[in-house]
Structures are given as structure tokens and as C-alpha cells.
Amino acid sequence: MSDGYVWFEGIPFPVVDCTPEHLRAMQDFVFKDEDVLTVSFPKSGTNWLVEILCLIYSKGDPTWVQSVPIWERSPWVENTHGYQILKDKEGPRLITSHVPIHLFPKSIFQSKTKVIYLIRNPRDILVSGYFFWIISKFVKRPESLEQYFEWFTQGHVAFGSWFDHTRGWMSLRGQENVLIVSYEELKQDTRSVVQKICRFLGKKLEPEELNSLLKHSSFQVMKENKMSNYTLLRGWLIEDKNGSLMRKGISGDWKNHFTVAQAEVFDRIFREKMAGLPPELFPWE
Template sequence: MAENYVWIDGIPVPPVYFPPEIIRETHETFMVRDGDIFMVTYPKSGTHWLIEIVCLIQSKGDPTFTKSVPFTERSPWIEMDESSKTLRNKEGPRLITSHLPVQLFPISFFSSKAKVIYLIRNPRDVLVSGYHFWHATTYIKRPESLEEYFENFLQGKVPFGSWFEHIRGWMSQRERDNFLLLSYEELKKDTRNAIKDICEFLGETLKPEELELVLKNSSFHVMKEHRRDKDSFLNKDSFLSKNETYFLIMRKGITGDWKCHFTVAQAEEFHKIFQEKMADFPKELFPWE
């Protein structure tokens, strides 16, 4: 049976995978280490692609690890129940994934040298991708239509709350040396240079042939084939089927798909709200505008 969200400090989260007590405990007591690498995103912003790229950088492009180990084990979500417990006992260096807004992130991070890669994406595409994903799940109340989800998204009544507030919160960290801001659009447009930026940030060096392997093995087509039936948490009863789940997680892998779904009125309303909420940020931070 579908469950409603649990609200944590004004942020709605699906309690099946993200128990509120784990989120609060993580926020207050999780000890971040200086060697930790966090990949932080608002849901449906390219999280799994970023995980794949970082794992392949660390393996010098060799896909053996990414083919054989589920992404939930390679880079566990810190706010998930079992993952949080596993991470506490895991030897470093730790790769860690999170959708948490900055105010719920582990307090210990802010006095550490741990690194955060924060990946943002055109919120219009995030909205469309999120609708298709959450509409097919059975562990939260499903949106009945894109129109309904559109309104909920603008009001922040979707998993992990308002996109605008999530981005605003994490953008406050962008001047830190241990924070790298990337956009899905730039990653898509020039993957090679984006990978080089990630390598520089992480202190990794790739030979030309290793870079080519990272590019090849992090491509949409290769990832989709490698990932099928590998990620155990996707096989639970909380999704309609494994095939549908993979379609939803790696649905198209493109930019601008929102144009096929928004009405003219929705596009105008979204643009107006975006301009109002993000007016105090430099436009160059958002390459889709």
C-alpha cells in the first residue's frame, strides 16, 4: 500500500527507504571523514550517471567493478537505513550518495575536508523525469497526472522538498574548496571536459586511454546494459517491475525533454517562478537558461 510522506523539518521524504529517525541520526551523529567523497543531487538530476563516472575514474576506466557491484553498494545513500549503518563501519575512502538538503546533511561535514560534488539539472527536466518515476512507484502516493505533479513540484510537495530551496541551500557552499558544482547539461554537452574537471577536483589523473574508457563505459547505452538486474533494492515490491524501473531510472538520458510535456501556460508559469526564486544567483550558474 502506498504511504504518504513523512515531513522532517518541512522536507517531505518517502519513509520506506528514508526513515526519518535515520535522517535525524545521520544529521546529528554521522562522522564524516576528510577522505569522504559525497555525490549530492536533488532526485532525478543525473545521480546514477555521476556515481558511474566517479567509480570509473577511480578504476581508471575498468568497468569490472561497476558491472559486478550494485551502485547502492559502491556509493550508498547516507539517508537510507541499511546504507547508513554500512557506511559507519566502512573503511575509507568512502563514496557516499545523498539527496539531502543542506540543512539535513551531517553536521560533521561542515568542519571536515570531505569533498562534495553537487550536480544540478534543469528543474523542468527534473520535474518531468520525477513525474514518470514517482507515478510508477507504489510506496508513496502517486501523482495522478503531470498537471498534479507540476503543481506539487512548484509547492515543494514532492520527495525531498522544493527544488528551488534544495539548490539555494547547497549553492551557499559553492565558494568552498571542497565543493564542486556541475550541471547535467554541461556534463551532457562536453562529457570529456567535465570528467577532467571531476578528476582535478578529486586529485585523480587519467591517461588518455583511461579517459576514453571512462567516456565509453559511462555512456547511456553501456550503463543501461551493465546495470540491468544488478541493483538489488530496485527488485523489491515497491516498484511495478524491474523492467519498468530501469526504464524510469534511465528513461531517456537527454536534455530538454520537458518541451514535449509542458503546455505553453506551464512553461510561462515555471519561467516566472524560476526567475523570482533564483533572481539573486548569477545566470551563468544555470546553463539551461
């Protein structure tokens, strides 16, 4: 560990369960056609999407999501613990990652693994990250939102620049085995997006199974589910005794935290960094 991050190929990674040696070994991870990979920049709503995928695979039955920690149901390939579980697992695997595309195991590009890339308004990601990192021990702790704003816009945060991450993974859009989903559309019409994900995965849920999925992946129910809300990490990686992954679960909270000047700076950086990409890829204000 140095300066609150593990560094690998110039990108900062969290200090928990992640080493440069592991990240190097991870390069040889072999993806299988039947795997389903969730990829996102941290704080995009990853765990929400994973909960939905678990409930699709259990046909709406909540037993699995209520009895096994979320990081064991869909392990993180970049974590040593997750990697061990994945390596030995037979059959289709749910896999999660925040790794930027240029450092990702190359076997993903030779397989038919279904990839879901989850995006979210980076302003909300910034705010969500700030409030999580100040109560946890995963990454370098910012002293203020102003400071974290600087780090984030310069790409000096866990997994690097949001802009590079998004540009990188979005370059796969249009491929048959790749689906792009946004937090905002999930919030707006969860049912329709879940149906779209089911079609993508070739899965079918009966109406009552879908209703059960929607209930058990809702913010309120996930907030109470200790297998999904990260409260199992309290007293170890989460220092605040009330700390949880489940903070507000809304779109647009950045408006309550950015100053007018920060909003303008962010708009300018967004325009510069994302120039050339169709604006409709980013369904937020």
C-alpha cells in the first residue's frame, strides 16, 4: 500500500484484497461463454444491478440474496478472494468488476461472455463516492468534497478517470454480447430495464417472479438486507457504526452538493473529455 492506493500500470486501485501481483495474475483469467460480467465505474449502482442479476438467476426467489454475501454471489475478479471463488466455480458464473478495459483480462474479447456495462451520471458518482470513501477504508480518504472534486475530475481516484473508463468500455457498444444500462433508466422504469436484461440474457421470468425480483432489489429492501448492504463490513472496512452502501439511491443528488462554479467546471470537462460520443448515450440532465 502506498498513499492510500495500490498502484498498477499507473491506475490507483483500492487497498483491500487487491495487490499488483494479483492484478498481474488476473490478466490470465479465462472467461467462459456462459459467464455474465457486470462492469462499472465505482458508485454507478453496481450492487443494485448484481442483486437484479442474482434474482433473475433465482427466478425471483430471495433465498440466495438473503443468505450469501453479494461479493460471493457475483465475485470481483480484481479481488484475491473473489478470484479464488471464481477460479474454482463450475458452470455459469456471475462476475463483477470495476477494472478499466485496457487492464482487463484479454480472454473477455475472445469469449461470448455477456457483458453489461452500467453507467451513471458522473456527478452523482462523485457525490456517492465521496460519502462512501469518508466512512470506509478501501481508498484514500478525501478531506472535503472540494478536494474529492479535484481528484475525481483529474482521474486521481480508485480505478482512474471516469471519462477514460466510460469511453473505453463504451467502445464495445453495439456488439451482440454487450448491453449498456444506465442507473437513470433503471431508476425511471426498473421493470422495463429488467425485462430488457432478461431478453439479453435469454431468460424468462413469470409475472410473479418479476414482481418478487422488483421487491427484493428495491432500495428499501436492499437497505435492510445485510447480505447486500455491506453492513457486514462495519467495524472493519466501514468505520461508521451506521455506515452502509445504501445511502440515498436517487438520481440528481449532485445538485444538493455542487456549487454553481463546480457544476460549470464539470460541464466543461465533460464536454471536452466526452467529445465525439453521441449525447443520447448519457441519459441524464
